[in-house]
Each structure stands twice: as C-alpha cells, then as structure tokens.
Amino acid sequence: MADERTSILVIDDSRDTLEVLQRNLVSRGFQVLAVSEVSEAIRLLETQNISLVITDIRMPKVDGFSVIRHVRENCKGVEVLAITGFPTIDGAIRAMKTGAGEYLIKPFTDEELFSAIDHALARLRLKKQASPSAAPRRQYGIIGESRAMMQVYEAIEHAASSSATVLIQGESGTGKELIARAIHYGSRRAGFPFVPVNCGGIPEPLLESELFGYTKGAFTGAAGSRAGFFQTADRGTILLDEISEASLPMQIKLLRVLQEGEICMLGSSKPRKVNIRIVAATNRVLHELVRQGLFREDLFYRLNVITIDAPPLRDRGDDIVLLVNHFVKTFSERYGRTPPRLSEALLGILRAYHWPGNVRELENVIHRLLSMPSSTTLDIPDLPPFMRFSAVGEGSLNRTLAEVEAEHVRRVLDSVGGNKTLAARILGVDRKTLRAKLRKT
Template structure:
C-alpha cells in the first residue's frame, strides 16, 4: 500500500487541473480530481486526503461550501482555495471560513509549491500522535483561568492557518507573546519571526525599513539593505502598534501584503516574499477607520481573524501563578535568593486593578524584590498606591535636557543610577552595608542594583 500523500483537486477547468496534477506529480505527491461541489463531497466522504485545492467558482456552487464542509467534518485537513485575479474579498472570506491559504490566478508555480509544502507539513504533524500529545501538554501561556484556557485553544487553532490575525487588547497584556506562540506552533516555525514596532520607526525611514533599499538609492545608502519583509521571508512578520503607521505607508503595506511582492528603494525589480502577517495594537482600530486615520481596506486585510487578549483584572486567579514565575525569573537573573509574598501582599495584588496588566505586575514585583527585607515581600514593599511604571527608586533630580543625542532614556537613567551607586560605594570605601544606609535603601536592594548595573 502506498504511503504517498494525497491531494484532492477540485476545478472544472481541465487546463488548471492538469497544471495542478503535474505540479503535484513533480513533488512526489499523488492527486485525484473532482469537477464540481457534489463530486467533491462524494470523493471526500470516500477518501482520506492530506490537502484539498479547490477553485472558488464551480458549476453547481462555490468553493466556500467545500471550505465550510471541511472545517466542520475534517478540521485537521488543510484546504486552500484558488481565486480569480483581484477577488481578494472572496479570498478573505474563505480564510475566515477556515481555509488554510489561497492562491490567485494566474497561478504562480513557486507560490503554489510553497503553499502545498506548508499545508502538507501541517497535515503530517497532526497525524503524529506522540509529538502532538507532547505539544498539547505544554502550556503556551501562563494562566489556568477560563479566559486563558480559551485563548490557548484559539492560539493552537490559529497556528495551523495562514490567515492574517489581528491581536488586540490593552497595553501590557502580552500581545507579542501570543504572536510568538502562533508562529512557534505553525508550519513556519523553522523560519524567522520578525517583530516590528511600527510606532518606533521615523516616517522618512519606513519604506526603507519595510522593503529595503539598494546601495546609492539615496544619501546615506552606502550598501544594500534588506527590509523587514525580506528578513521574514518564509516566516512571520509581526506588526506591533500597527495603528501608528502613517496613511502613506499604509497604502504601500497593503499592496505588499496583497501582491506578496516588495520593491526595494532604488530597485527596478520586485521581489517575491512569502510571509504570514500578524498585527497588534492597544488602540481601537475600528474607531481610527471611522475617523479616517486608518485605511479601511488595510483594516479588513489584516483583521481576517480577530483575537482579543483578556486584561489581567479579568483573570486575577492567575496572579499567584504569574507572581511565582516572575519572582523566580528575577531571582535567577540577578543570582539572588528568591522572594515570597506574604498574605497581605497577596490580598493587595488580588484587589488591585492592574491598568498596566502583566507588564505592570512585572514592574511592581521587580521593585518590591529589590526593596523587601528577609526575602519576604510585604504590602508596603508593593507600593501599589504609587506609580508602578518604574522598577527603580527615585534618583536625585537632574537636568534631563542634558541627555546626549542618540542615547536612549533607559541607558541615560542607568548611567545616572550607576554614578550615584558608585559614588556611595567610594565614599564608604566599598563597605556595602554603609553604602546601602547612605543611599537610604536595604542591603538587599543594593545587592540587586549591583547585579543589575554590572558592578558586583
């Protein structure tokens, strides 16, 4: 009996069927064909297949009927649709209905082969029970609350698709972590995951950063540069804070996503790129569309599937688990004894609203870890009534305008802190106990800072 993978081709055009059959044969894959919806459904009821390729327009219906049937009856079988050129709306609708991916006519053989390889890889992995059960047993994200259990199920389901996913939620909820997990569990995991903070790129550099440039294409272009799309080729491009993209760049980004091609600045030729797009923002993108600040066509293109990350206040039963993991990580990082929360501290955290979500919890615990006595964090150490946006204590006032150009604020503040600590140590002849007293902090807090500043 043959163990070759099998593909069902559904198309009423003999030329297209022949092209697909020849392509699959050259890839060492068996295939058989159906010419309409009814013959396709009969064939699916009789045969197990590893992949389905279906045209959208069929004599007795459309490919969406088959996509929905497969999503319900054979959810582990990837199905890709073939659309007419320019039928992007139908392609997006098919992805929402559960299609793995799509390819447009006229068919690009290179793109078709990539799609087939990725889809067959997904099917092959789903039929390996030992590996599958092992993966299923590993938690993707930290939390056992109902919202996080549901989120993990969605992540696993979305990982095997190629549909663009729009991840939204409040700041600090872990949108990039979720994007990385979707990539890690999918068929693209052996290729790069490229995160891009869209709000951190100067507008005049955006086109070069996304699409690359050729040497000499503008002043300062001393060599060829690869853009984000090329860097992520074969893998995943994660557009964080996508709402911050200027309108002019949104137009170019939309074309790159739809055409799967980019043109580096100064080049006469376009480059094929194969990336999965994941995007995120904490802003309300629908409101920005209504206000004319974000293109509606781009919104529909990146928002094929929407994934909401719950805020920490809606899953406070996860706080003890998160605290344990965060405190353990901090202790390992600075090679200090682990700290534990006392009963009042645990209760205070349970009642706190966490406007900054998990990121704020991390900052609160890092500061408390440095300030606590005898490895026990109290309610006072948490200091929840004050801003928790910083993990260091206030430093002496300084003229912030004196920060050198090109030096980040974080590095600048670290230098100030290092100078203050070094000065205290020198004045006390490196007597750490005396230096801690002079600085008005605990001996543990000084040890923490010495590790953090590389002075230990």
C-alpha cells in the first residue's frame, strides 16, 4: 500500500491511540512519526518530509484545528486526515473547511482507516502530477543526495530499528542533532519525548541538576522538587550533545545511568528507574580523548555501540547546491521576496569553498545574502568580505586544511571587528569551539 518512504505524522493526546495507530501503519509499510503535543507536530512538519497528517481534533491546550490550519497555510504537499471521538456535524464541516481532506469518527475499523489513507494519498499523487516539485531530495528532514548522505540514511534506518546506544561523530554544523531526531522519530520510541541536551552549553555546576533533577532543599534556592532531563525523556530518547565536554566526575554519573538504567536526583539517595535511549554526539575524536585520559574508556565503549559519522559539507559534492537552493527558498519566503538568481561565479565559489562551519555556516551565509536589499541577481560582490577571495586562497594547494581553516577564521574575525560572538555565529560554531580554533592559529 505504502509508496517508498511514505511518511505519516500521527497526533493524538492518547498514548494508547498513538501506539495502536503506529503499529497498524508500520505493519502496512509506512514510516510513522507519532507525537502527543501539537507544538512538536508543527516542528516536525517544518523539518521532516511528511506526506499525510492524521490528527485528533479535540486535545488539551491546543486543538487539532491549529495543525490543520498550519498544514493548509505552510505545507502544500501534505494531506490531512482528521479523527475525533466527539463527532458533531459542525466539527466535521469545520475540519473540512479548515483543510482536512478526510474525516473519521472513533472508533473506526482498519478498513475505514486505510480507505481514508488511500483516498488522501491518491489526492496527493494527483497534486504532484499537476504541479511537479523541484524541491531537493529530503529524508528525515535532512537534504542531500550525495553518496556520503546515502550512507547516513542507511545508518539512521539501522539505528532506528535497534535499541542500542548511538554515538554520532562529526564537525560542528554537520547536522548531528537532525540525525539524532531522525533516529528517535523512526524508532518505537517516536511517540515519547526527544530531549536534546548540550553538555557544553550548560555550566558544569548546573549540568548535574539539569540532567538528574533535584529535591526540595537539595541546595540553596531549591524551593521545590524538579524533574531533570533524564526523567523528562522517560520512554523516549535523550541526546547528550557535545558529550566530550562532560567532566570526568559527570562521566561517572552518566556511566551509571547506562549501566543501571537509573538515576538519583540531587538531594536524594533513592535511585529511580528510567527507560530511556541515549544518543551521544561529539565534534571531537573520543578515542583520542580516551588516550589522553580526558574521557573514560568504559563510558566510550558503552556509547560506541552504533557509530554514525556526519560528513563535513566539503565532502558532500553537489549537496551544496541543493542546500543553497533550499535556504534561498526558505529565506525568500521569510522575507516575502522573490527568490533571486545566483550567478554561476557565486555558485562556483560556494561549491569550492571548504565550509569549516559546514551546513550551519552555509545557512548563515545565505541568510545574510537574503536579508540585504532585494536584488534579482546575487553575485560575488554580495558575498561577505571573508568570502570574496578564492574559495581556498592563493597557493592553497601547498597548504594543509588546518592552515586554510585558520586563515578563514582570522578573516571572519577581522570582518566583524574582532567580535568573537558574531564570528562564532557566522562560522556556525559555539564560542568554545571558536576559542579552540583561535588557539591553533
């Protein structure tokens, strides 16, 4: 029944309904993302390649009509199937007027469900035939057709079908969090929380309380108990981003979570069981840190069960042009302007440039270009000063990549008057990574 990689997003505040729908849809060959929060559904619609949305109408906080409205206004290639356990004529009419193509009343049979899905997908195929899309290939919210990205997609599918811990390695800006999200939403845990935590972005004294939570009176200012990220992620997935930045004492605590499947809140000696999948990510070479005594070997082996390498943008060939076109379209829509044409000379520089900040840096450069006064064509003079030279610089064939990157970092820093915060933003790295790069120059 399902076309190759047809993705369905299911939204319902009932965990039981989510699990039943997910099981039935997966059995028919669909890729299924299941969530209980409307805000998370809208975020997925903006990042994932969804063909059909199945949404409950009556939910707490925000109803399903807001999802239908969002799809109608922002997702032209998506169909909607509305479901409800509280049927009214007015509700059905409103759902159809808002943008739902199909409407089902709970409880419904499998035959009714799949008949409605068939009708919705048939309409979608007709729309695509009438208006062929020029959008770049996108899987799991990630754009790319290069051989390197095909390997990543295969690794995501393998990791999603497993319950093992995952270690994602790659330079800053390569999309490690997107890969982690794709693993979560393709797994059996998709109906439960995905919680990303930047271990390098939270000061060490706060990291433990943020991860493990605390009880009332655990420390000065702890006026009440608060659950940590591990409890928030229960039955779901937690991403420990920049795991290499965790201190050795924190690494011991993380190892216990992996070994025992339990945590202790600050201020309590009572362990609590947690059912979570841990995905870790790093922009450093962990086995080198192990050799230097900066990362625990036992924790490394616990994390390094499934490894995924996020390729740098410079190794992704023509994906650069796909990403450029995607970001031009995205920011043109944001600023309400007609997408400009990019000259071949400018595209040539973008292709040849080594992109030390990877996709995040490319996005920032295109954002900068599109935020300038409207022009029908963008050319080399429109590029930031640090990119108006040869993409790799004169004589670079005899220089190492590290030397080229160091020169680029200096150019970016000079172009913003030494402002490290702004330079880090342009490069698509955090301040700590920028400081490390500057120490090498």
